Amino acid sequence: MYTVPRKYGELPWYQLLTMAASLAPLPLILVWTALVTSHASHNKGKSLRRILGERTIHYAAGHTSVAQQQFVYGSTLTTYKRWTKQIKLEPVVDELGENAHLMWIGPKRVDHVLFFCHGGCYFLPVPNFQLAFWRYVQLELKRQNIEIGIALLSYSLAPMVAFPTPAKQATLALQFLFDAGVRPENLYLGGDSAGGNLLLQVLSSMLHPHEGVPQIRPTGGFRSLGLFSPWTSFTADTKSFQEFNGIDFLDGRILGAYGSELLDGYSEADRVFAEPAKVPQDWFEGVGELVDHIFITAGEREVMHDDIISVAERLKEHHTNVELVVQEGGVHDDMFIDFFTREKKLSSLTPKVIDWLAT
Numbered sequence: 001m002y003t004v005p006r007k008y009g010e011l012p013w014y015q016l017l018t019m020a021a022s023l024a025p026l027p028l029i030l031v032w033t034a035l036v037t038s039h040a041s042h043n044k045g046k047s048l049r050r051i052l053g054e055r056t057i058h059y060a061a062g063h064t065s066v067a068q069q070q071f072v073y074g075s076t077l078t079t080y081k082r083w084t085k086q087i088k089l090e091p092v093v094d095e096l097g098e099n100a101h102l103m104w105i106g107p108k109r110v111d112h113v114l115f116f117c118h119g120g121c122y123f124l125p126v127p128n129f130q131l132a133f134w135r136y137v138q139l140e141l142k143r144q145n146i147e148i149g150i151a152l153l154s155y156s157l158a159p160m161v162a163f164p165t166p167a168k169q170a171t172l173a174l175q176f177l178f179d180a181g182v183r184p185e186n187l188y189l190g191g192d193s194a195g196g197n198l199l200l201q202v203l204s205s206m207l208h209p210h211e212g213v214p215q216i217r218p219t220g221g222f223r224s225l226g227l228f229s230p231w232t233s234f235t236a237d238t239k240s241f242q243e244f245n246g247i248d249f250l251d252g253r254i255l256g257a258y259g260s261e262l263l264d265g266y267s268e269a270d271r272v273f274a275e276p277a278k279v280p281q282d283w284f285e286g287v288g289e290l291v292d293h294i295f296i297t298a299g300e301r302e303v304m305h306d307d308i309i310s311v312a313e314r315l316k317e318h319h320t321n322v323e324l325v326v327q328e329g330g331v332h333d334d335m336f337i338d339f340f341t342r343e344k345k346l347s348s349l350t351p352k353v354i355d356w357l358a359t
Contacts, residue, residue, distance in 0.1 A: 196230025
Protein backbone atom coordinates (compact mmCIF):
# COMPACT_ATOMS: atom_id res chain seq x y z
CA MET A 1 0.00 0.00 0.00
CA TYR A 2 2.82 2.43 0.85
CA THR A 3 5.32 1.52 -1.86
CA VAL A 4 6.63 4.69 -3.47
CA PRO A 5 8.59 5.42 -6.64
CA ARG A 6 12.37 5.51 -6.47
CA LYS A 7 12.41 9.27 -6.94
CA TYR A 8 9.99 12.09 -6.21
CA GLY A 9 7.93 12.91 -9.27
CA GLU A 10 7.93 9.38 -10.68
CA LEU A 11 4.56 7.65 -10.85
CA PRO A 12 3.37 4.94 -13.25
CA TRP A 13 0.57 6.01 -15.58
CA TYR A 14 -1.87 3.50 -14.11
CA GLN A 15 -1.42 5.08 -10.66
CA LEU A 16 -2.25 8.46 -12.16
CA LEU A 17 -5.48 7.02 -13.55
CA THR A 18 -6.26 5.36 -10.23
CA MET A 19 -5.72 8.63 -8.38
CA ALA A 20 -7.97 10.53 -10.79
CA ALA A 21 -10.72 7.92 -10.41
CA SER A 22 -10.40 7.97 -6.61
CA LEU A 23 -10.74 11.75 -6.44
CA ALA A 24 -13.55 12.02 -9.01
CA PRO A 25 -16.38 11.79 -6.42
CA LEU A 26 -14.92 14.62 -4.31
CA PRO A 27 -17.02 17.46 -5.83
CA LEU A 28 -20.26 15.61 -5.07
CA ILE A 29 -19.05 14.83 -1.56
CA LEU A 30 -18.33 18.52 -0.98
CA VAL A 31 -21.81 19.44 -2.19
CA TRP A 32 -23.28 16.92 0.26
CA THR A 33 -21.07 18.32 3.01
CA ALA A 34 -22.24 21.87 2.30
CA LEU A 35 -25.91 20.91 2.25
CA VAL A 36 -26.04 18.41 5.10
CA THR A 37 -23.05 17.75 7.34
CA SER A 38 -21.95 21.39 7.59
CA HIS A 39 -24.84 21.85 10.03
CA ALA A 40 -23.51 19.24 12.48
CA SER A 41 -22.91 20.49 16.02
CA HIS A 42 -19.14 19.94 15.84
CA ASN A 43 -18.98 22.40 12.91
CA LYS A 44 -20.63 25.20 14.86
CA GLY A 45 -18.66 28.43 14.52
CA LYS A 46 -16.73 27.27 11.45
CA SER A 47 -17.03 28.93 8.07
CA LEU A 48 -18.27 26.86 5.17
CA ARG A 49 -14.86 27.30 3.54
CA ARG A 50 -13.17 25.79 6.59
CA ILE A 51 -15.64 22.87 6.74
CA LEU A 52 -15.12 22.06 3.06
CA GLY A 53 -11.36 22.36 3.45
CA GLU A 54 -11.28 19.84 6.29
CA ARG A 55 -13.50 17.46 4.30
CA THR A 56 -11.20 17.75 1.29
CA ILE A 57 -8.13 16.84 3.35
CA HIS A 58 -9.94 13.93 5.00
CA TYR A 59 -11.18 12.50 1.72
CA ALA A 60 -7.95 12.96 -0.24
CA ALA A 61 -5.81 11.38 2.48
CA GLY A 62 -8.12 8.38 2.70
CA HIS A 63 -8.41 7.77 -1.04
CA THR A 64 -4.86 8.24 -2.29
CA SER A 65 -1.68 6.32 -1.56
CA VAL A 66 1.53 7.72 -0.15
CA ALA A 67 3.13 7.28 -3.57
CA GLN A 68 0.38 9.38 -5.17
CA GLN A 69 0.59 12.06 -2.49
CA GLN A 70 4.36 12.28 -2.73
CA PHE A 71 4.00 12.60 -6.50
CA VAL A 72 1.58 15.52 -6.10
CA TYR A 73 3.42 17.35 -3.32
CA GLY A 74 7.02 16.53 -4.23
CA SER A 75 9.68 17.01 -1.56
CA THR A 76 9.84 19.55 1.25
CA LEU A 77 12.67 21.34 -0.57
CA THR A 78 10.73 21.64 -3.84
CA THR A 79 7.64 22.84 -1.94
CA TYR A 80 9.72 25.51 -0.23
CA LYS A 81 11.28 26.70 -3.48
CA ARG A 82 7.89 26.92 -5.20
CA TRP A 83 6.41 28.79 -2.26
CA THR A 84 9.22 31.34 -1.96
CA LYS A 85 9.02 32.01 -5.70
CA GLN A 86 5.26 32.46 -5.50
CA ILE A 87 5.42 35.06 -2.73
CA LYS A 88 8.63 36.64 -4.09
CA LEU A 89 10.73 35.74 -1.06
CA GLU A 90 14.42 34.99 -1.47
CA PRO A 91 15.06 31.26 -0.85
CA VAL A 92 17.84 30.61 1.64
CA VAL A 93 18.91 26.97 1.95
CA ASP A 94 21.75 25.41 3.94
CA GLU A 95 22.93 21.91 3.08
CA LEU A 96 23.52 19.79 6.17
CA GLY A 97 24.73 16.57 4.62
CA GLU A 98 22.91 13.25 4.89
CA ASN A 99 20.37 14.59 2.33
CA ALA A 100 19.03 17.14 4.83
CA HIS A 101 18.57 20.89 4.46
CA LEU A 102 17.68 23.94 6.51
CA MET A 103 15.26 26.25 4.72
CA TRP A 104 14.94 29.79 6.05
CA ILE A 105 11.73 31.80 6.01
CA GLY A 106 12.89 35.35 5.56
CA PRO A 107 16.51 36.30 6.21
CA LYS A 108 18.91 33.97 7.95
CA ARG A 109 19.84 35.18 11.42
CA VAL A 110 21.44 33.74 14.54
CA ASP A 111 20.28 35.99 17.40
CA HIS A 112 16.71 34.71 17.84
CA VAL A 113 15.76 31.51 15.99
CA LEU A 114 12.91 29.02 15.69
CA PHE A 115 14.00 25.60 14.45
CA PHE A 116 10.91 23.85 13.12
CA CYS A 117 10.23 20.23 12.12
CA HIS A 118 7.11 19.68 10.02
CA GLY A 119 4.58 16.88 10.32
CA GLY A 120 3.08 14.57 7.72
CA CYS A 121 3.33 11.18 9.46
CA TYR A 122 7.00 11.03 8.35
CA PHE A 123 5.70 10.20 4.85
CA LEU A 124 4.70 13.62 3.52
CA PRO A 125 6.56 16.91 2.94
CA VAL A 126 5.75 20.25 4.48
CA PRO A 127 2.57 21.80 2.99
CA ASN A 128 2.85 25.29 1.56
CA PHE A 129 0.10 26.60 3.87
CA GLN A 130 2.28 25.77 6.87
CA LEU A 131 5.06 27.87 5.40
CA ALA A 132 2.48 30.65 5.01
CA PHE A 133 1.55 30.30 8.69
CA TRP A 134 5.11 30.76 9.88
CA ARG A 135 5.65 33.71 7.57
CA TYR A 136 2.52 35.30 9.06
CA VAL A 137 3.83 34.70 12.59
CA GLN A 138 7.20 36.14 11.63
CA LEU A 139 5.62 39.31 10.25
CA GLU A 140 3.31 39.70 13.27
CA LEU A 141 6.35 39.51 15.55
CA LYS A 142 8.10 42.09 13.41
CA ARG A 143 5.20 44.45 14.06
CA GLN A 144 6.11 44.08 17.74
CA ASN A 145 9.73 44.95 16.89
CA ILE A 146 10.76 41.33 17.40
CA GLU A 147 12.97 39.87 14.68
CA ILE A 148 13.16 36.09 14.48
CA GLY A 149 14.79 33.72 12.05
CA ILE A 150 12.72 30.66 11.18
CA ALA A 151 14.59 27.61 9.94
CA LEU A 152 12.64 24.56 8.75
CA LEU A 153 14.21 21.16 8.47
CA SER A 154 13.90 19.23 5.24
CA TYR A 155 14.40 15.62 6.37
CA SER A 156 14.19 12.38 4.42
CA LEU A 157 10.76 10.80 4.23
CA ALA A 158 9.49 7.30 4.79
CA PRO A 159 9.48 4.69 3.43
CA MET A 160 12.79 5.58 1.72
CA VAL A 161 14.40 5.91 5.17
CA ALA A 162 13.56 4.73 8.67
CA PHE A 163 14.62 5.52 12.24
CA PRO A 164 17.07 6.90 13.23
CA THR A 165 17.72 8.83 9.99
CA PRO A 166 15.32 11.78 10.62
CA ALA A 167 16.57 12.11 14.22
CA LYS A 168 20.15 12.13 12.93
CA GLN A 169 19.27 14.82 10.37
CA ALA A 170 17.56 16.97 13.02
CA THR A 171 20.58 16.66 15.28
CA LEU A 172 22.89 17.69 12.44
CA ALA A 173 20.68 20.75 11.92
CA LEU A 174 20.96 21.74 15.58
CA GLN A 175 24.74 21.36 15.48
CA PHE A 176 24.81 23.48 12.33
CA LEU A 177 22.90 26.24 14.13
CA PHE A 178 25.25 26.08 17.12
CA ASP A 179 28.26 26.28 14.81
CA ALA A 180 26.66 29.30 13.08
CA GLY A 181 26.53 31.13 16.40
CA VAL A 182 23.01 30.43 17.66
CA ARG A 183 23.02 30.18 21.45
CA PRO A 184 20.76 27.49 22.97
CA GLU A 185 19.00 30.04 25.21
CA ASN A 186 17.95 31.94 22.05
CA LEU A 187 16.79 28.83 20.18
CA TYR A 188 13.16 27.72 20.10
CA LEU A 189 12.37 24.18 18.96
CA GLY A 190 9.00 23.62 17.31
CA GLY A 191 7.33 20.67 15.67
CA ASP A 192 3.84 19.66 14.68
CA SER A 193 2.46 16.13 14.54
CA ALA A 194 5.32 13.88 13.33
CA GLY A 195 7.64 16.88 13.68
CA GLY A 196 6.79 17.00 17.38
CA ASN A 197 7.54 13.29 17.55
CA LEU A 198 10.87 13.94 15.86
CA LEU A 199 11.89 16.60 18.38
CA LEU A 200 10.99 14.29 21.25
CA GLN A 201 13.18 11.65 19.60
CA VAL A 202 16.05 14.16 19.55
CA LEU A 203 15.61 15.03 23.23
CA SER A 204 15.27 11.33 24.05
CA SER A 205 18.56 10.60 22.29
CA MET A 206 20.20 13.35 24.37
CA LEU A 207 18.89 11.70 27.55
CA HIS A 208 19.47 8.15 26.32
CA PRO A 209 22.27 8.17 23.69
CA HIS A 210 21.61 6.13 20.58
CA GLU A 211 24.45 4.95 18.35
CA GLY A 212 22.62 6.15 15.21
CA VAL A 213 22.12 9.73 16.44
CA PRO A 214 25.13 12.07 16.86
CA GLN A 215 25.54 13.46 20.37
CA ILE A 216 25.35 17.23 20.70
CA ARG A 217 26.42 19.15 23.76
CA PRO A 218 24.61 22.50 23.99
CA THR A 219 26.17 24.93 26.45
CA GLY A 220 22.80 25.47 28.14
CA GLY A 221 19.10 24.65 27.88
CA PHE A 222 17.07 25.45 24.78
CA ARG A 223 14.78 28.45 25.21
CA SER A 224 11.57 26.51 24.67
CA LEU A 225 10.09 23.42 23.03
CA GLY A 226 6.80 23.85 21.18
CA LEU A 227 4.84 20.68 20.40
CA PHE A 228 1.79 21.36 18.24
CA SER A 229 -0.61 18.40 18.09
CA PRO A 230 2.39 16.08 18.48
CA TRP A 231 2.12 12.47 17.28
CA THR A 232 3.08 10.56 20.39
CA SER A 233 1.78 7.03 19.74
CA PHE A 234 1.81 5.09 16.48
CA THR A 235 -1.12 2.92 17.56
CA ALA A 236 -4.58 4.45 17.22
CA ASP A 237 -6.09 2.78 20.25
CA THR A 238 -7.15 5.49 22.71
CA LYS A 239 -10.70 6.63 23.43
CA SER A 240 -10.24 9.89 21.49
CA PHE A 241 -9.55 7.96 18.29
CA GLN A 242 -13.00 6.41 18.52
CA GLU A 243 -14.77 9.50 19.85
CA PHE A 244 -13.45 12.02 17.35
CA ASN A 245 -12.90 9.91 14.25
CA GLY A 246 -15.08 11.58 11.62
CA ILE A 247 -15.00 14.89 13.50
CA ASP A 248 -11.26 15.48 13.21
CA PHE A 249 -10.14 15.70 9.59
CA LEU A 250 -7.47 13.12 10.44
CA ASP A 251 -8.69 9.60 9.73
CA GLY A 252 -7.74 7.37 12.67
CA ARG A 253 -7.74 4.29 10.45
CA ILE A 254 -5.23 5.83 8.04
CA LEU A 255 -3.12 7.16 10.90
CA GLY A 256 -2.99 3.70 12.46
CA ALA A 257 -1.87 2.22 9.14
CA TYR A 258 0.90 4.81 8.81
CA GLY A 259 2.01 4.12 12.37
CA SER A 260 2.08 0.37 11.83
CA GLU A 261 4.19 0.83 8.71
CA LEU A 262 6.64 3.04 10.58
CA LEU A 263 6.94 0.72 13.57
CA ASP A 264 8.16 -2.02 11.24
CA GLY A 265 11.29 0.09 10.76
CA TYR A 266 12.13 0.14 14.48
CA SER A 267 13.88 -2.60 16.37
CA GLU A 268 12.13 -3.77 19.52
CA ALA A 269 14.63 -1.85 21.63
CA ASP A 270 14.20 1.35 19.62
CA ARG A 271 10.41 1.52 19.85
CA VAL A 272 10.73 3.50 23.04
CA PHE A 273 12.01 6.38 20.87
CA ALA A 274 9.00 6.10 18.55
CA GLU A 275 6.17 6.42 21.05
CA PRO A 276 6.74 8.98 23.82
CA ALA A 277 3.21 8.30 25.11
CA LYS A 278 4.38 4.82 26.12
CA VAL A 279 7.84 5.45 27.58
CA PRO A 280 8.84 4.26 31.06
CA GLN A 281 7.97 6.65 33.86
CA ASP A 282 11.53 7.91 34.33
CA TRP A 283 12.31 8.26 30.59
CA PHE A 284 12.19 12.07 30.57
CA GLU A 285 14.13 12.52 33.80
CA GLY A 286 16.60 15.34 33.18
CA VAL A 287 14.58 17.03 30.45
CA GLY A 288 14.46 20.21 32.54
CA GLU A 289 18.20 20.61 31.98
CA LEU A 290 17.76 20.42 28.21
CA VAL A 291 14.96 22.94 27.71
CA ASP A 292 13.71 25.80 29.90
CA HIS A 293 10.04 25.71 28.89
CA ILE A 294 7.70 23.31 27.11
CA PHE A 295 4.60 24.51 25.25
CA ILE A 296 2.12 21.85 24.08
CA THR A 297 -1.11 22.27 22.14
CA ALA A 298 -3.94 19.87 21.42
CA GLY A 299 -7.35 20.14 19.84
CA GLU A 300 -10.28 19.32 22.09
CA ARG A 301 -11.70 17.17 19.28
CA GLU A 302 -8.61 15.72 17.68
CA VAL A 303 -8.05 11.99 17.51
CA MET A 304 -4.60 12.31 19.11
CA HIS A 305 -6.02 14.21 22.10
CA ASP A 306 -5.60 11.46 24.72
CA ASP A 307 -2.05 10.58 23.69
CA ILE A 308 -1.01 14.25 23.76
CA ILE A 309 -2.45 14.73 27.25
CA SER A 310 -0.62 11.58 28.38
CA VAL A 311 2.74 12.91 27.18
CA ALA A 312 2.09 16.34 28.71
CA GLU A 313 1.45 14.72 32.09
CA ARG A 314 4.56 12.57 31.78
CA LEU A 315 6.71 15.61 30.96
CA LYS A 316 5.23 17.50 33.91
CA GLU A 317 6.58 14.78 36.19
CA HIS A 318 10.12 15.83 35.20
CA HIS A 319 9.75 19.50 34.30
CA THR A 320 8.35 22.37 36.33
CA ASN A 321 7.49 24.61 33.38
CA VAL A 322 5.17 22.73 31.03
CA GLU A 323 2.31 24.70 29.49
CA LEU A 324 -0.58 22.74 27.94
CA VAL A 325 -3.19 24.49 25.80
CA VAL A 326 -6.24 22.51 24.71
CA GLN A 327 -8.13 24.43 22.05
CA GLU A 328 -11.87 24.40 22.56
CA GLY A 329 -13.51 22.60 19.63
CA GLY A 330 -10.13 22.34 17.92
CA VAL A 331 -8.92 19.56 15.64
CA HIS A 332 -5.46 18.37 14.65
CA ASP A 333 -3.06 21.18 13.63
CA ASP A 334 -6.02 23.53 13.79
CA MET A 335 -4.10 26.77 13.37
CA PHE A 336 -2.42 25.59 10.17
CA ILE A 337 -5.69 24.59 8.49
CA ASP A 338 -6.83 28.22 8.65
CA PHE A 339 -4.05 28.98 6.18
CA PHE A 340 -5.07 26.09 3.92
CA THR A 341 -8.59 27.53 3.64
CA ARG A 342 -7.38 31.16 3.85
CA GLU A 343 -9.63 32.09 6.74
CA LYS A 344 -10.04 35.71 7.76
CA LYS A 345 -10.79 34.76 11.36
CA LEU A 346 -7.82 32.77 12.63
CA SER A 347 -7.62 30.06 15.25
CA SER A 348 -7.37 31.07 18.90
CA LEU A 349 -4.06 29.19 18.94
CA THR A 350 -2.37 31.57 16.50
CA PRO A 351 -1.95 34.50 18.92
CA LYS A 352 -0.80 32.05 21.59
CA VAL A 353 1.98 30.85 19.27
CA ILE A 354 2.97 34.44 18.59
CA ASP A 355 3.07 35.11 22.33
CA TRP A 356 5.13 31.94 22.85
CA LEU A 357 7.84 33.30 20.56
CA ALA A 358 7.54 36.88 21.84
CA THR A 359 8.00 36.03 25.53
